[in-house]
Amino acid sequence: MERAKLELMVGVFVLVGIACLGYLSIKLGKLEVIGGHNYPVEAEFTSASGLKPGASVEIAGVEVGRVRHIGLSSDRALVALAIQDGVKLYSDTIASIKTRGIIGDKYLALSVGGGGDPLKPGDKIRDTEAGLDLEELVSQYVHGKVN
Structure with missing residues (x-):
C-alpha cells in the first residue's frame, strides 16, 4: 500500500513537471497554440x-x-x-x-x-x-x- 502511494506521488510529480516544461517552452518560444489575437x-x-x-x-x-x-x-x-x-x-x-x-x-x-x-x-x-x-x-x- 505504501509503495503504491509513493509511485502515485512520483507519477503526479512527473506529470506536473512535464506540464510546466511544455508551458515554458511555448511561452519562451513565443509560439501560439490557439490562433492568437x-x-x-x-x-x-x-x-x-x-x-x-x-x-x-x-x-x-x-x-x-x-x-x-x-x-x-x-x-x-x-x-x-x-x-x-x-x-x-x-x-x-x-x-x-x-x-x-x-x-x-x-x-x-x-x-x-x-x-x-x-x-x-x-x-x-x-x-x-x-x-x-x-x-x-x-x-x-x-x-x-x-x-
Whole structure:
C-alpha cells in the first residue's frame, strides 16, 4: 500500500513537471497554440535578405507582431505579418527591415502614419525599405566604389 502511494506521488510529480516544461517552452518560444489575437498584413520588399519567419515586428521599439511567412511574388519578396489586434496601422505605414547591432538578428520596424485609411486584415503595406546589405557595403568599400 505504501509503495503504491509513493509511485502515485512520483507519477503526479512527473506529470506536473512535464506540464510546466511544455508551458515554458511555448511561452519562451513565443509560439501560439490557439490562433492568437492577430490580423494578417503583407508587405513587398526588393530584398528580405536575413529576415526570417518568427522575427519580431516592432513599432517604436515595442513588439507588436511577428513575421509569419516569407515568399516570392514575381521578382519581389512577399512578407506576411501577424499584427496584434489592438494595433492600428494606416495606409501610409512604412515597413523597414532593420538589424539589431552589427551582427544581430533582422527584424521589421513599422513607422505608423496616421493620415491614411486604416489597414484591414489582408491589406498590403505599400511603402517598404529593404535592409542594409552589409556584405555589399563592405565589398563596395574594399573595391573603392563607395561614393
